[in-house]
Amino acid sequence: MLIHPQIDPVALQLGPLAIHWYGLTYLAAFGLFYWLGTRRLGHLPFAHLPQWQKRDVEDILFLGVLGVVLGGRVGYCLFYKPAYYLSNPLEILALWQGGMSFHGGLLGVMLAMVWFARTRQRPFLQVMDFVAPCVPTGLAAGRMGNFMNGELWGRVADPSLPWGMVFRGAGDLPRHPSQLYQIALEGLLLFVLLWWFARKDRPMGQVSGAFLLGYGFFRFVAEFFREPDAHLGLLSLGMSMGQWLCVPMMLGGLVLWGWGARQANRS
Incomplete structure (x- = not known):
């Protein structure tokens, strides 16, 4: 079995200023979004819409960063520890203590894109269609930060699993390196499929x-x-909180897919 490498969370120390690897993965995520967004402008229908310009990518990125940080933090507080943060509301602002939710960040980004769509007089779904293929690589970067920090580890694995990994703070048993699974699935594979699909x-x-x-x-x-999550465990039907939050996502995706197909048929 493998041992998770003990990586110093601080990538660079400049006097009192500490630059953490996790922060650098966020910067990488935002940089990848900008790079892909400028190339997304060449895809249809945006290549034929003169109102879509490079400055829109910059504005979307700025608003998206706000949505990710604020939505991710508020979502974590509401979805995972509502009682604690209701009793300690000032700790919601303690971002340095950790605690971010993807699903909360998604809602935050959607609200930010509502603002962008209204101020630019663009259809909201057109904006979201532009943004969606540029997101998975950023998710992969964030999961890499989780792996480097040795956090959000996997469940106990069969000792014979070749890539089973012992994480410091998680006991002596090998576990699934679930962060790497998420990098491969939610990040890289989703990006390839979505980018290919969205090129037309x-x-x-x-x-x-x-x-x-x-x-x-x-x-x-x-x-x-x-x-x-240790304080939640498995919920109804033996599903985790993350799985329950994915159910409305999948249903919403099916609804949007069907709605788009019907609109195309009417046209």
Whole structure:
């Protein structure tokens, strides 16, 4: 079995300023989004829409960062520890203590894109269709940060599993490196499928629907190998909180996909 490498969470120390690897993975995620967003402008229908310019990618990135940070933090507090943070509301602001939720970040980004769509007078689903294929690589970068920090480890694995890994702080038994599973599924595989699908002009809403459905499915599968939150454990039907939050995502993706197909048929 493998031993998780003990990586110093601080990548660079400049006097009192400590630059953490986790922060660098977030910067990498935002950089990848910008790079992919500028190339997304060449895809249909955006290549034929003169109002879509490079400055829109910059504005979307700025608003998206706010949505990820604020939504991710509020979502974690509401979904995973509501009683604690209701009793200690000031600790919601303690971002340095950790605690972010993807599903909360997704809702935050959606609200930010509502603002962008209204101020730019663009259809909301058109904006979301633009954004969706640029997101998975950022998710992969974030999961790499989790792996480097040795956090959000997987469930106990069969000792014969060749890549079973012992994580410091998780006992002496080998576990699934679920962060790497999530990098492969929610990050790289979802990106390849979604980028390929979105390169052609699709009915409005279908790219967004494909993202919701694809991420929800891959995250649902990965949760079978990820250790549930200690204070929550497994919930109804033996499913984790992450799996339950993926259910409405997948349903929403199917609805958007079907809605887009019907709109295309009417046209």
